Amino acid sequence: MKFDTVIIGGGLSGLTCGIRLLQQGHRCAIVSSGQSALHFSSGSFDLLNVLPDGEAVTDPRRSVKDLIRMSPCHPYAKLGENKFGELAGESEAFLTGIGLPVQGDSMENHYRITPMGTLKPTWLSASDFAVSKSERELPWKKVSIFNIAGFLDFYPRFIADEFAKMGTKSDIHLFSLPDLDYLRRNPSELRSTNIARILDKESNKDELVRILGKVALDSEAIVFPACFGLENTNILAALRKAAGKPVYLIPTLPPSIIGIHTQQYMHDYFIHLGGVYMLGDTVKRADVEDNRVMRVYSYNHGNIPFNAGNIVLATGSYFSQGLIATRSRVYEPVFDLDVSYNPGREDWYNRNMFDRQNYQEFGVKTNETFNALCKGKVIENLYVSGALLEGFNPVKEGSGAGVSILSALFIADKILSK
Amino acid sequence: MNLQQHNISDNNFEQCIKCTICTVYCPVAAVNPAYPGPKQAGPDGERLRLKKSNFYDEALKYCINCKRCEVACPSNVKIGDIIQSARIKYSKKKPKLRDYILANTDIVGSLATPFAPIVNLALGLKPMKSVLDVALKIDHHRTFPKYSFGTFESWYKKQADKQKKFKEQVSYFHGCYANYNNPQLGKDLVKVFNALGIGVQLLRKEKCCGVALISNGLIGQAKKQAEVNMASIRESVLEKNIPVVATSSTCTFTIRDEYPHLLDIDTSDVRDNVELATRYIYRLLSITDVKLKFGKEKIKVAYHTPCHMEKLGWSYYSIELLKLIPNIELKVLDSQCCGIAGTYGFKKENYKTSQDIGASLFGQIEASDTDYVVTDCETCKWQIEMSTTKRCEHPISILAKALG
Numbered sequence: 158m159k160f161d162t163v164i165i166g167g168g169l170s171g172l173t174c175g176i177r178l179l180q181q182g183h184r185c186a187i188v189s190s191g192q193s194a195l196h197f198s199s200g201s202f203d204l205l206n207v208l209p210d211g212e213a214v215t216d217p218r219r220s221v222k223d224l225i226r227m228s229p230c231h232p233y234a235k236l237g238e239n240k241f242g243e244l245a246g247e248s249e250a251f252l253t254g255i256g257l258p259v260q261g262d263s264m265e266n267h268y269r270i271t272p273m274g275t276l277k278p279t280w281l282s283a284s285d286f287a288v289s290k291s292e293r294e295l296p297w298k299k300v301s302i303f304n305i306a307g308f309l310d311f312y313p314r315f316i317a318d319e320f321a322k323m324g325t326k327s328d329i330h331l332f333s334l335p336d337l338d339y340l341r342r343n344p345s346e347l348r349s350t351n352i353a354r355i356l357d358k359e360s361n362k363d364e365l366v367r368i369l370g371k372v373a374l375d376s377e378a379i380v381f382p383a384c385f386g387l388e389n390t391n392i393l394a395a396l397r398k399a400a401g402k403p404v405y406l407i408p409t410l411p412p413s414i415i416g417i418h419t420q421q422y423m424h425d426y427f428i429h430l431g432g433v434y435m436l437g438d439t440v441k442r443a444d445v446e447d448n449r450v451m452r453v454y455s456y457n458h459g460n461i462p463f464n465a466g467n468i469v470l471a472t473g474s475y476f477s478q479g480l481i482a483t484r485s486r487v488y489e490p491v492f493d494l495d496v497s498y499n500p501g502r503e504d505w506y507n508r509n510m511f512d513r514q515n516y517q518e519f520g521v522k523t524n525e526t527f528n529a530l531c532k533g534k535v536i537e538n539l540y541v542s543g544a545l546l547e548g549f550n551p552v553k554e555g556s557g558a559g560v561s562i563l564s565a566l567f568i569a570d571k572i573l574s575k
Numbered sequence: 576m577n578l579q580q581h582n583i584s585d586n587n588f589e590q591c592i593k594c595t596i597c598t599v600y601c602p603v604a605a606v607n608p609a610y611p612g613p614k615q616a617g618p619d620g621e622r623l624r625l626k627k628s629n630f631y632d633e634a635l636k637y638c639i640n641c642k643r644c645e646v647a648c649p650s651n652v653k654i655g656d657i658i659q660s661a662r663i664k665y666s667k668k669k670p671k672l673r674d675y676i677l678a679n680t681d682i683v684g685s686l687a688t689p690f691a692p693i694v695n696l697a698l699g700l701k702p703m704k705s706v707l708d709v710a711l712k713i714d715h716h717r718t719f720p721k722y723s724f725g726t727f728e729s730w731y732k733k734q735a736d737k738q739k740k741f742k743e744q745v746s747y748f749h750g751c752y753a754n755y756n757n758p759q760l761g762k763d764l765v766k767v768f769n770a771l772g773i774g775v776q777l778l779r780k781e782k783c784c785g786v787a788l789i790s791n792g793l794i795g796q797a798k799k800q801a802e803v804n805m806a807s808i809r810e811s812v813l814e815k816n817i818p819v820v821a822t823s824s825t826c827t828f829t830i831r832d833e834y835p836h837l838l839d840i841d842t843s844d845v846r847d848n849v850e851l852a853t854r855y856i857y858r859l860l861s862i863t864d865v866k867l868k869f870g871k872e873k874i875k876v877a878y879h880t881p882c883h884m885e886k887l888g889w890s891y892y893s894i895e896l897l898k899l900i901p902n903i904e905l906k907v908l909d910s911q912c913c914g915i916a917g918t919y920g921f922k923k924e925n926y927k928t929s930q931d932i933g934a935s936l937f938g939q940i941e942a943s944d945t946d947y948v949v950t951d952c953e954t955c956k957w958q959i960e961m962s963t964t965k966r967c968e969h970p971i972s973i974l975a976k977a978l979g
Contacts, residue, residue: 158861158891191649192596343608345615350599351608412599428907437646438888457888459847461858476592477649 166471168193170543177569198416204280206555230548274319287405310410520547586653591618597644606931610637613644631665639916641882684755727758741774763975881952915958
């Protein structure tokens with residue numbers, strides 16, 4: 158099977174790279190072992206929230222030079238300050254260009270609202286989500302928080318309490334629909350996905366509008382749990398029109414509807430541009446000659462190889478088994494590439510879960526242009542993208558999506574320039 | 576031995592991190608709240624069942640064995656296998672008469688084909704469907720596929736000598752559908768392989784692959800039939816060095832993977848030489864100079880990916896072969912379950928679930944401007960023809976038609 162580029166790993170990074178390549182007429186296949194970590198997305202993408210020394214970041218493009226000084230192996234350090242800024246700006250255009258509306262700016266972090274009602278800095282948020290420009294207060298003094306009766310993955314009470322600390326009053330309203338009552342036959346599976354399938358139905362729109370109208374609302378805005386927009390992105394617009402005031406979403410506990418939507422949307426876009434997406438398959442081995450990957454073999458395709466000029470490895474981190482940790486070592490299972498990690502297991506983690514964890518910074522070693530290293534040698538046509546990379550701490554720094562998207566765009570551009 | 580260093584759990588169930596992604600993609604969980612979902616039915620339930628077998632939930636019968644949970648799982652857990660294995664091991668429900676009739680395709684097929692015109696007429700009558708609905712709980716909306724007046728095997732007997740003359744040979748596992756319902760599919764396969772300069776022969780003795788027997792709890796019968804098939808396959812692959820090809824995606828998947836995973840029948844010595852005909856042909860065309868000469872006739876098709884094809888990962892081959900036809904307009908439908916799941920959708924208690932699962936696919940099909948829907952699975956074909964206005968054909972039949 159011949160392609161210009163084969164991308165191993167079909168999550169945020171792999172799809173970004175693939176779409177960018179397809180947009181320039183490149184023939185691309187993605188092989189993905191399973192679905193991606195986007196299924197747990199908050200609905201926001203982080204670029205840089207906190208420097209390694211703990212200092213908060215308000216303008217990532219200004220602070221990145223400090224980051225580069227503190228973390229020389231960081232993916233942003235490999236890009237360099239100028240490229241970082243350029244690609245951060247391009248990312249925003251890239252996402253809205255393919256039809257994923259986002260709000261935010263790489264020169265000014267805004268604040269997203271967590272499922273607990275607290276504020277956290279971020280770079281880009283899905284446009285339907287509630288955000289604030291300030292870290293101390295919200296844009297509204299009075300909100301109405303709605304929730305589906307019996308939905309246990311959303312906490313209006315916690316959210317209202319946090320909002321109160323910031324000077325915003327909330328009233329809470331529980332609602333149900335006949336279709337939701339049918340779902341309740343399985344109480345342990347009354348989850349965001351089942352609910353979203355009901356709330357997205359055109360046939361339930363009028364009832365939702367009626368429910369909004371029934372409650373006398375003197376609030377400035379309405380908040381719903383993020384159980385809309387899995388298939389149908391029009392329902393919220395209809396609710397806004399009917400309510401005559403803004404209607405926003407706040408994320409729930411997983412599965413993340415916005416995450417699933419983003420994954421499915423990018424997947425469909427990739428296919429629509431002519432890409433081949435092979436889900437549920439794992440690349441098992443590669444033929445490497447003279448520091449070039451000649452072909453790769455997957456479990457499903459057996460002795461029919463993938464032949465490609467370039468390979469991008471975007472297999473993610475521990476969750477997706479892009480990195481595997483045993484008791485004594487951390488390794489990359491497809492090519493056995495060089496992995497940067499502390500030799501002593503006692504240095505891998507801190508006992509306090511909320512402290513900085515070293516294992517989060519382990520990853521595959523690359524050169525300045527994200528070429529993979531194997532036994533110290535550069536593999537000239539194998540690139541490493543996304544969470545798999547060494548040298549950054551996505552949780553403590555708030556840099557996960559930024560690394561995934563920027564490295565993917567950089568690598569796609571590098572391949573296209575060859 | 577440090578136990579933590581080795582993953583010793585069956586079907587990787589210990590790798591499950593309870594992320595619930597499988598349940599997001601389960602076609603049944605999306606429409607039927609009576610089904611607990613693959614996470615709970617599979618790895619989560621398994622933890623409990625290993626403690627005490629009476630934690631088994633009979634609601635696992637709603638699982639359609641589509642394996643889309645496995646395709647979605649980021650942790651390589653064989654969720655579908657865990658669920659099916661649990662059904663086999665723990666279920667206390669005995670198969671009913673209806674289940675015997677639906678699952679024993681060889682018996683019913685052999686009895687029906689000599690009387691096909693009468694049988695087909697009878698099965699098509701509304702009163703007959705009502706009787707089957709009330710007496711056996713076979714839903715009256717369902718239409719049985721028509722039986723052929725004469726099996727594929729009996730047609731083949733007359734071709735056998737001619738086929739022997741080809742230098743290259745493949746063995747054809749025809750399956751119940753081609754044999755009892757649609758010998759034309761088998762004839763089309765022979766035509767396509769002959770056009771490639773390859774002769775087609777049958778296995779010494781072929782029985783139904785057993786997928787319906789497995790899902791209806793007739794495990795002993797399934798194992799017996801599997802042993803017969805494996806003996807025939809081994810004779811072809813190991814003794815005669817002749818690979819085995821099949822047209823049915825489900826038969827292929829069942830023989831290669833369900834035999835070892837669910838029936839404890841080892842296939843590792845021959846698995847790589849049992850494959851779908853479209854895969855065999857794709858490989859042949861990509862590594863040799865052999866070409867197929869197609870006519871210039873225009874044709875519009877929409878390709879549907881059966882669930883087992885999605886699991887095998889082989890729809891690429893069928894699609895690429897269709898693309899070789901010069902004036903074909905090919906649209907690939909979104910990969911989703913059609914809902915019939917073999918004998919599952921014929922049962923009255925599953926009819927609503929079946930149709931709810933397939934609704935979005937039917938909508939896509941009706942909205943597309945095509946001459947045919949094309950798919951490799953015969954039960955998908957029945958479902959699409961029962962639930963939409965379009966006709967559905969196998970890729971091999973489309974290729975055969977285009978060869979002129």
